[in-house]
Each structure stands twice: as C-alpha cells, then as structure tokens.
Amino acid sequence: MSITRADIETRLALLELPDGGTLMSRDMVRALTITGSEVRFVIEAPSPEMARMMEPLRAAAERAALTLPGVSHASVALTAHAAPAAPSLKVGGHPKGGNSSIRPEGVASILAVASGKGGVGKSTVASNLAVALARKGRRVGLLDADIHGPSQPRMMGVSARPVSVDGQSMEPLVAHGVSMMSIGLMLDPASAVVWRGPMLMGALQQMMTQVTWGTLDVLIVDLPPGTGDVQLTLCQRARPDGAIVVSTPQDVALLDARKALDMFRTLETPVLGLIENMSVFHCPDCGHEAHIFGHGGVRDEAERLGLPLLAALPIDLETRLAGDAGVPVAGGGGVMAKAYGALAQRLIGEGVA
Ligand SMILES: Nc1ncnc2c1ncn2[C@@H]1O[C@H](COP(=O)(O)OP(=O)(O)OP(=O)(O)O)[C@@H](O)[C@H]1O
Numbered sequence: 001m002s003i004t005r006a007d008i009e010t011r012l013a014l015l016e017l018p019d020g021g022t023l024m025s026r027d028m029v030r031a032l033t034i035t036g037s038e039v040r041f042v043i044e045a046p047s048p049e050m051a052r053m054m055e056p057l058r059a060a061a062e063r064a065a066l067t068l069p070g071v072s073h074a075s076v077a078l079t080a081h082a083a084p085a086a087p088s089l090k091v092g093g094h095p096k097g098g099n100s101s102i103r104p105e106g107v108a109s110i111l112a113v114a115s116g117k118g119g120v121g122k123s124t125v126a127s128n129l130a131v132a133l134a135r136k137g138r139r140v141g142l143l144d145a146d147i148h149g150p151s152q153p154r155m156m157g158v159s160a161r162p163v164s165v166d167g168q169s170m171e172p173l174v175a176h177g178v179s180m181m182s183i184g185l186m187l188d189p190a191s192a193v194v195w196r197g198p199m200l201m202g203a204l205q206q207m208m209t210q211v212t213w214g215t216l217d218v219l220i221v222d223l224p225p226g227t228g229d230v231q232l233t234l235c236q237r238a239r240p241d242g243a244i245v246v247s248t249p250q251d252v253a254l255l256d257a258r259k260a261l262d263m264f265r266t267l268e269t270p271v272l273g274l275i276e277n278m279s280v281f282h283c284p285d286c287g288h289e290a291h292i293f294g295h296g297g298v299r300d301e302a303e304r305l306g307l308p309l310l311a312a313l314p315i316d317l318e319t320r321l322a323g324d325a326g327v328p329v330a331g332g333g334g335v336m337a338k339a340y341g342a343l344a345q346r347l348i349g350e351g352v353a
Helices: 005-012 048-053 055-066 122-135 152-156 197-209 229-238 251-266 297-305 317-325 335-349
Strands: 029-035 038-045 073-080 110-114 140-144 173-175 178-182 218-222 242-247 271-282 309-315
Touching (some): 005 055, 048 173, 110 122, 122 152, 122 242, 122 271, 152 178, 251 297
Parallel strands (some): 038 073, 110 218, 110 242, 271 309
Antiparallel strands (some): 173 178
16 A cells, blocks of 8 residues: 655654644644655754654654555654854864863763774764663764864754854754754855864863753764874863774774774773674675775684674675665664664663663
8 A cells, every 4th residue: 555745744743842732733744755665754843942842742743654554664862953044153163171081061961973094984883872871761962073074064964063052152053853064064065174183172171061061871983094193182082982893804994903902091081892793795696705905804803802793794785885875774664774773772782862
C-alpha cells in the first residue's frame, strides 16, 4: 500500500506543541520525503530553546509515522531557526586565563574523538556517535574543534550562523537531537583559517566557555587530526573524561594514530579505546569482502596496547551519502545505525556518556 504525504500530515496534525498549536498548524514540517516504505522529514523549531524542549515531540512524530500501514522506517530530525539578528561574537582571539579550566559547568562528561591522520572518518564517527547517544535519550553536545577543516555543519545538516543574544554567549544549534557548535558556522566557509596556535586555542576556549551548552550528559569534541595546540589545550584545560582514537587499518594511518595515543598518555587523558574505520568493503553485487585499507591493523594495535577495540566499521556507501546529506546514518534503521547504537550503549554502560 503506497503512503501519501496527506496520510502523514493527518497524523502530524494530531501532535500538539508545548506552547499551543500542532506541528501542521504551526507550519514546522520541512523536507518530507517518502521513499518506498521509508519516511523522512525535518521539524524546524522557531528557536534553539524550543528545539531542546521538542525532543519528545520529535520521537512522537517518528512513532506517529510508523503507525501508518506500509511505513517500515521513519526518520525525523529536529533543527532550529537561529534567533533573529543579534551581533555574533568575534572568534579567534588569544586565550585568556592562563591554565584555568575551560570545562563547561553543566557538562557531566567530555569525550574527545581524535585521529592521527586526516580523512580516516573521525568526524563521521563523532557525529554518528552523538546522534546514537541522543537516540538513547542522552543530552548530547557536539563541538567541532577541527578548526582548519570543520565538517560537522555539513554532516549534521546545519548552516545557520550562531548568534549571541547578549553579546557574551552563543546559542548552540540543535540538529538530530544534538546541540552543536562549530567554528565553521562562524567563518566564511570558502576562506582558509590562517591562525597561529594562540588563536586556535582562543577559539577552542570560546567554544567551550561562551556557548550556552546547558546541562549535558556528554559533550563530544571532534578534534583536528594530529597532535597540536587544540588537543593540548583541550586535554590540559577541559580534562576530558576519555578519548577515542579513530584509524583505518592502513599502516600510515596507524603510525599517526600511535602518536595520538602517545599524546593522550602524556597528557593523562584516559583512552577509552580504538575504532577501526573503513575496515572492510562488502561488494553489494557479489558479496566479496575487500580489505582496501589493509586488514585488522587497528585490532592488532589495540591488543598490543591492551586497549579495547570499540568498533570495526566497514566502508559503507550509506555512511558517506548520509554524511554528505547532513542526516547521519546513525539516525536511520540500518546496520550502521545498529553499530553506532551498540557503541553508544557501550559508552553509556561504562558511565562515560
Ligand atoms: N565507514 C565509512 N564508509 C564510507 N565512507 C566513510 C566512512 N567513514 C568516513 N567516510 C567518508 O570519508 C570522508 C572523510 O571522513 P571524515 O571527514 O569523517 O574524516 P576525518 O578523519 O574527520 O577527516 P578530517 O580530519 O580531515 O576532517 C567523508 O566523505 C566521509 O563521509
């Protein structure tokens, strides 16, 4: 039985907002698509504060779509309009306060997602882990600290410029149940960031201390690749509760991952484990397994160091497409969503998320 837009809208017209009206009467439903038995749409809240309160409504909208005959999968994302024009904070000043803490007060746990080398999937893991944790009911923040190559705005499907209502603090944007902030939202995406170390550290400090993160169970920090000033500042001044190192099984990536692990050891940040990304490619036509970036290298390294291998994630077209589309694969219903769900559950079980 084919599903129609009208069927879905009828169900959504029954869902009431905390401050009156329904999702339909308040005109909040965007980008409704029906592909076979799969339904996807976005709820656009009028402000980040409203979006934070609307997570139960988002879940209810997903359930409402699923009750329609013929719907096998429903994915509903929550985004927010930024509040209307107020001056944005200037970013990129020098850090202040010597070595004082930059850990936001209401944040219970900070997890750093790191890699030695660029392009191994660190940002993909960070966004999907954040979404998977939010799906499990955790209050999650995602800070894109990859200042030279911020990719979270694209991966989380957010492009609004964050604003400051009081000229002192910035509101995070909310997408897929996650509060997020990225330097990429504050700078011209086409211009290169040509900053020396102190400005990078200043930008990190601002994103930690001048964003109204509120009360969070976990703040995931997507670090730049390598072992530079941003990593040093985060570890020394925010004292992360744990670091996760992402690598491909390829020798060059592993070599750099070892440097990242060594850095965390030196800075006394506990390493929770390693993630092998792009570990295998399953050919969709013939089922053949190809180890494009080598085989088992991260597993062996984890064993050698006595660290857990937290996940081995395959090369997966849906992961790449979903990342490019701004709708992380962890929000869906496929095998990768299950894999990220299991990773999230494990971290919750360990009391770090
Ligand atoms: N398991 C995967 N399967 C397929 N594509 C993937 C996978 N993981 C990541 N990718 C894709 O690889 C590219 C690089 O990923 P990503 O940006 O997450 O890497 P990164 O380590 O954060 O890189 P950088 O540090 O340079 O920002 C992206 O296009 C992403 O969609």
